[in-house]
Amino acid sequence: MANRITLNMITQRSIEEGVAMEKGKTTPEYFEACSIIEMHDDDVKALGLVPNQLVRVTSECGSVVVKAVRGRQSLYSGLAFIPQGVWANQVVPPRTQATGEPQYSGFPVTVEPANGEKRKSALELVQGAVGLWRGDQ
Amino acid sequence: MPKKVENVGCPYCGVCCDDLVVTVSDDGKKILEVENACAIGNQIFHHATGGERIRLPRLRQPDGSYKEISYDEAVDYAAKVLHNAKKPLIYGFGSTNCEGMAAAAKVAEKAGAVLDNCASICHGSSFLAIFDNGYPSCTLGETKNRADVIVYWGANPAHAHPRHMSRYSIFPRGFFTGKGHKSRKIIVIDPRHTDTAQVADIYLQVKQGHDYELFDAFRAVVRGHEIPDVVAGIKREQILEVANILKKARFGTIFYGMGLCHSDGRNHNVDIAISLTRDLNDFTKWTIMAMRGHYNITGPGAVWSWQYGYPYCLDLTKRDIAHMNPGETSSVDLAMRDEVDAFFNVGTDAGAHFPIDAVKHLKKHPWITVDPNICMASEISDLHIPVGIVGVEVPGIVYRMDNVPIQYRKVIDPPEGVISDEELFERIHKRLCELEAEEAAKGQVKAAPEGVRAESEP
Numbered sequence: 184m185a186n187r188i189t190l191n192m193i194t195q196r197s198i199e200e201g202v203a204m205e206k207g208k209t210t211p212e213y214f215e216a217c218s219i220i221e222m223h224d225d226d227v228k229a230l231g232l233v234p235n236q237l238v239r240v241t242s243e244c245g246s247v248v249v250k251a252v253r254g255r256q257s258l259y260s261g262l263a264f265i266p267q268g269v270w271a272n273q274v275v276p277p278r279t280q281a282t283g284e285p286q287y288s289g290f291p292v293t294v295e296p297a298n299g300e301k302r303k304s305a306l307e308l309v310q311g312a313v314g315l316w317r318g319d320q
Numbered sequence: 321m322p323k324k325v326e327n328v329g330c331p332y333c334g335v336c337c338d339d340l341v342v343t344v345s346d347d348g349k350k351i352l353e354v355e356n357a358c359a360i361g362n363q364i365f366h367h368a369t370g371g372e373r374i375r376l377p378r379l380r381q382p383d384g385s386y387k388e389i390s391y392d393e394a395v396d397y398a399a400k401v402l403h404n405a406k407k408p409l410i411y412g413f414g415s416t417n418c419e420g421m422a423a424a425a426k427v428a429e430k431a432g433a434v435l436d437n438c439a440s441i442c443h444g445s446s447f448l449a450i451f452d453n454g455y456p457s458c459t460l461g462e463t464k465n466r467a468d469v470i471v472y473w474g475a476n477p478a479h480a481h482p483r484h485m486s487r488y489s490i491f492p493r494g495f496f497t498g499k500g501h502k503s504r505k506i507i508v509i510d511p512r513h514t515d516t517a518q519v520a521d522i523y524l525q526v527k528q529g530h531d532y533e534l535f536d537a538f539r540a541v542v543r544g545h546e547i548p549d550v551v552a553g554i555k556r557e558q559i560l561e562v563a564n565i566l567k568k569a570r571f572g573t574i575f576y577g578m579g580l581c582h583s584d585g586r587n588h589n590v591d592i593a594i595s596l597t598r599d600l601n602d603f604t605k606w607t608i609m610a611m612r613g614h615y616n617i618t619g620p621g622a623v624w625s626w627q628y629g630y631p632y633c634l635d636l637t638k639r640d641i642a643h644m645n646p647g648e649t650s651s652v653d654l655a656m657r658d659e660v661d662a663f664f665n666v667g668t669d670a671g672a673h674f675p676i677d678a679v680k681h682l683k684k685h686p687w688i689t690v691d692p693n694i695c696m697a698s699e700i701s702d703l704h705i706p707v708g709i710v711g712v713e714v715p716g717i718v719y720r721m722d723n724v725p726i727q728y729r730k731v732i733d734p735p736e737g738v739i740s741d742e743e744l745f746e747r748i749h750k751r752l753c754e755l756e757a758e759e760a761a762k763g764q765v766k767a768a769p770e771g772v773r774a775e776s777e778p
């Protein structure tokens with residue numbers, strides 16, 4: 184059975200995301216900047232991941248495949264980070280505590296190796312969600 | 321000869337750097353060089369003339385493709401969507417000028433729409449806390465010139481506001497803080513050891529979602545009470561040490577970010593941050609400031625408060641009688657409850673930045689995107705209307721994160737034929753008036769509900 188752990192997810196801006204977003208959300212730069220997850224080494228070990236392995240992240244409202252990378256920042260064990268953007272928002276719960284602000288930071292997710300799966304592009308995720316995706320054009 | 325334009329404002333983050341120098345080609349069509357900007361600011365200017373731009377509105381066809389149409393046709397389409405909707409939502413405005421925001425508000429009022437800005441998913445919690453508890457703030461200039469202790473709490477300016485530290489907090493030599501870095505103490509409080517934490521004198525790794533408790537502990541200590549051995553993952557001794565530094569400061573500023581607004585507690589986290597600031601003013605001068613994200617996301621709060629009395633989540637369905645109640649009139653909540661029947665995405669990208677469930681709900685109805693560039697919102701829209709880039713191709717007023725208005729300039733012309741947000745909304749407004757007049761002529765005017773209007777003075 185594959186390993187699976189539960190982590191506390193936060194999604195916030197990274198400078199790579201900021202630069203790539205201005206270049207365009209359909210660029211490879213945006214893809215590489217945002218379709219990633221950062222975790223603590225202990226959690227990476229618990230999942231038995233090799234560097235840059237793909238993982239599936241699932242929350243109460245969705246699921247997404249991202250690449251586990253070692254970032255410049257460090258997190259404590261139990262905390263996970265996906266940069267704000269299209270991939271993060273596949274799993275961000277829309278509950279707002281009656282303020283209008285979704286639960287972008289601090290929601291439980293399960294993380295497991297995504298064997299044999301691929302990361303989807305931003306367009307495929309968003310257009311796919313609303314029935315407009317017509318395959319790689 | 322290429323032309324150098326000085327004192328150019330950067331249309332990206334809330335730091336609103338206005339010291340950029342942009343070199344424009346001979347023919348005034350290409351941006352050759354950008355000085356003083358950070359990596360993101362640089363990208364904005366280069367992207368404007370570097371790649372392919374959308375020059376005409378694009379209308380979705382039955383086969384899913386886009387077809388170019390004229391601005392007149394786009395204005396007509398947009399006005400009809402607004403006119404026919406019971407409760408349209410006009411959202412965004414992170415990236416446009418105040419002139420565009422005022423024109424959009426005119427449209428929202430005429431259409432009986434909900435008018436909201438990105439604060440709704442960003443610093444909206446700050447507004448709620450500020451309404452409840454006040455805002456002992458200052459300008460960035462005051463921080464630069466006076467502050468000797470600076471706290472970044474749940475904010476990562478190294479990534480989100482790249483020049484914030486060099487212009488205003490850590491590095492500049494201020495009037496009363498001549499030694500720059502050496503005379504300042506920087507405290508970073510964040511669950512992540514970020515690049516910002518890297519340059520801090522003191523870093524506290526607060527447990528995610530437990531900021532409120534840590535603020536509470538600081539308040540207790542500052543007021544002379546006992547606290548437990550560990551609070552929110554931070555040892556008592558460290559809390560005492562930092563509390564002492566806060567009390568002994570000559571002038572301090574707490575800059576806080578999404579770590580407070582996006583976590584459990586939302587506005588309550590900001591509320592207690594303000595209370596701590598007030599407590600500290602019993603000892604010395606402390607101020608607090610929200611790290612507003614986009615360069616002019618402070619703008620709609622200023623413009624719409626002046627127009628209607630509320631900064632965001634404005635329900636204008638009763639036209640000139642505004643009502644604001646986040647949780648009820650906030651974009652994501654409206655979307656999730658399916659309470660709106662048309663969506664305008666203006667100068668933002670809800671397609672990328674809303675939780676995908678909210679996107680799916682909004683997409684059940686007509687979706688129109690107003691933005692210079694291709695983004696996720698434009699790629700799922702029924703209609704995409706391109707506009708000029710404010711700060712690059714369109715001048716205008718923007719409000720910096722400390723509520724200081726700055727006049728932005730343009731350095732080049734927009735691509736031929738492309739209009740500004742302001743002109744677009746003025747034209748939609750005019751078309752809406754025409755549609756209303758046509759209907760009135762047929763005797764079926766879309767009237768305001770009875771009994772809600774105050775009697776006008778004779």
Ligand code: SF4
Nearest residue numbers: 330333337358361483
């Ligand atoms: S810090 Fe912000 S305003 Fe200044 S150049 Fe960078 S992105 Fe632009």
